[in-house]
Amino acid sequence: MTKRPVVSPDEIDAIDLASPHLHAERELDEVWRHLRAEKPVYWHTPRENRPGFWVISRHEDANAVYKDKAHFTTENGNALATLLTGGDSASGTMLAVTDGVRHHQIRNVLSKGFSARTLDHIAHSLQQTVDRLLLEALDKGDCDAAADVSASVPLGAICDLLEVPEADRRFLLSQTAHAWSSDYADAPPEDNWVAKNEILLYFSKLAKERRGSEGDDMVSLLANCRIDGIPLNQVELMANCYGLMIGGDETGRHAITGAVLALIENPDQWRALKNGDVDLKTATEEVLRWTVPSLHGGRTATGDVVVNGQEIKAGDVVSVWISSANRDETVFDRPDEFDLSRTPNKHFTFAHGAHHCLGHHLGRMEVYAVLDGLRRLVGDLEQIGEEKWIYSSILHGMSSLPVRFTA
Numbered sequence: 001m002t003k004r005p006v007v008s009p010d011e012i013d014a015i016d017l018a019s020p021h022l023h024a025e026r027e028l029d030e031v032w033r034h035l036r037a038e039k040p041v042y043w044h045t046p047r048e049n050r051p052g053f054w055v056i057s058r059h060e061d062a063n064a065v066y067k068d069k070a071h072f073t074t075e076n077g078n079a080l081a082t083l084l085t086g087g088d089s090a091s092g093t094m095l096a097v098t099d100g101v102r103h104h105q106i107r108n109v110l111s112k113g114f115s116a117r118t119l120d121h122i123a124h125s126l127q128q129t130v131d132r133l134l135l136e137a138l139d140k141g142d143c144d145a146a147a148d149v150s151a152s153v154p155l156g157a158i159c160d161l162l163e164v165p166e167a168d169r170r171f172l173l174s175q176t177a178h179a180w181s182s183d184y185a186d187a188p189p190e191d192n193w194v195a196k197n198e199i200l201l202y203f204s205k206l207a208k209e210r211r212g213s214e215g216d217d218m219v220s221l222l223a224n225c226r227i228d229g230i231p232l233n234q235v236e237l238m239a240n241c242y243g244l245m246i247g248g249d250e251t252g253r254h255a256i257t258g259a260v261l262a263l264i265e266n267p268d269q270w271r272a273l274k275n276g277d278v279d280l281k282t283a284t285e286e287v288l289r290w291t292v293p294s295l296h297g298g299r300t301a302t303g304d305v306v307v308n309g310q311e312i313k314a315g316d317v318v319s320v321w322i323s324s325a326n327r328d329e330t331v332f333d334r335p336d337e338f339d340l341s342r343t344p345n346k347h348f349t350f351a352h353g354a355h356h357c358l359g360h361h362l363g364r365m366e367v368y369a370v371l372d373g374l375r376r377l378v379g380d381l382e383q384i385g386e387e388k389w390i391y392s393s394i395l396h397g398m399s400s401l402p403v404r405f406t407a
Contacts, residue, residue: 005025006030007026007031008030009030009031009035013045015031018084018393020392021185022393024389024392025185032327041055041061041307042057054310054312054316054318056319056321058324058330059326059346060331061307061320064308065299070302071302072300072301073300074099074355075097076300077091077300078297080394090239090242093239094240094242095240106240107358109225109232110221112221113216122157123365126365127373129153129157130370131373134377137405141404142384144402145261146400147400150254153253154250154256155172157252157362161362172199172249176195177249180395181392181395199245200239203219222236247357247359248359248363251349251350252367255291255349255367258290258292259370260401262338263381264382277341278341280371282343284368285347286338286342287340288350289332292396294351295323295393295394300315301315320348322349378406380405381404384403385400
C-alpha cells in the first residue's frame, strides 16, 4: 500500500473536508480520532467561496441525525458537493434527495423491483460473473483488480436489475465511474456533469422504449407504475434510474477493490478466509465497514435542533462522516483492525433511517460473491504496483490496484 501523508489534528482548522484532493492524497484517521474525542459536532468554517457546515464524527450522533426526520432533510442534497453549491437539481424527484410522502411513495415502487425471485436470479448470475472474472485474472496472472474484476461485478448486477442490454454496459460503466469522482487531480469538473447527463439521457430513452411493456425489470417498473393513478413524469423516471445505476455500481465496486487490498495487507485475515475460519456473511459486513465506499452523508437542518449538546440552526448544512463513525471506538472493539470475524458490526456504510440504502441487499451480495470466489479459486494475492485513489469528496475507492493472483 502507498503510504499517504497523515493529517495532524493541529491542521483541522486549515484543511477542507469538501476537497476531493484531501481524501485522495492524505489520511484522516488521526483527525477523526481527535474529533470524536474532543469536538464530535464540529463547525467547519467556510473555505474559498463555499459556506461552512457541521461535521458529525461519532456513531451515536450519526445515528441521531439519520433517524431525525423532523429536523433534517435530504431535499437540498445528500452530499457536500451539491449542498455547498446551491442544492441538488434532482431534489423532490430522485429517491435519495426526496423526503416526506413522495419519498415513501417512490420507495414503495422501487422496493417491488428487489423481489426475492429477482435477487435469487441476480445472486446466481453474480457468482458466474465473479468466477469468470477471477479465472480470467488467474490466467493473466498480473492484472488490475479495480479495472479487471471490481468494475464488472456490480455493473453486471445493477444492469441485470435494470435489464440494460449487454452492448450498452461498458458505456454506462465509463459514465458512472466519473459522475461523482475523477481518476486524476486535474480533471475538469465539467467531466462529472457530462457523465451525469449521459446517464440521464440514456435512461430517458430506455424508459420511453419500455412504457406500456409488461417487463418486470426496474426500468419497466418505473415506466409503467402509477402513484394515485398518475404515472411518474419523465424527470422522475430519469432521476430514479440514474440513482439506481450510480448507487448500485459505485458502492459495490469500491468495496470490492478495497476488500482485495485489505486482504493483501492483512495476510492473517486472508488465511482465515481461505481456511473457512470466518463466516462469509460476517466477513462481508467487515469489508463494508472497513472500506467505506461512501465517505459521508449530507443533510440540511429544517429547524433548530441540539445534537450532543451543540445547537444547530435551521438551514445549516450537516455532514455525517461514515468514515469516522465506522471507526468509533465506543462501538467497535479494535476499530482500526480489519477483522473478518467481527460481530456485532453496526456500520453505517448503507446509512440508516428513512434513507437506508434501498440496494443494500445487492451490495452485500456483490461483496459476498467476491469473497466466496476468492476463497474457492485464488491461492494467493500480491500487490505489484501502487494503487491510485479516486478524487472525490463523497466516494472512497481506487481507480487502479495492480495485483497478481495465483491459482
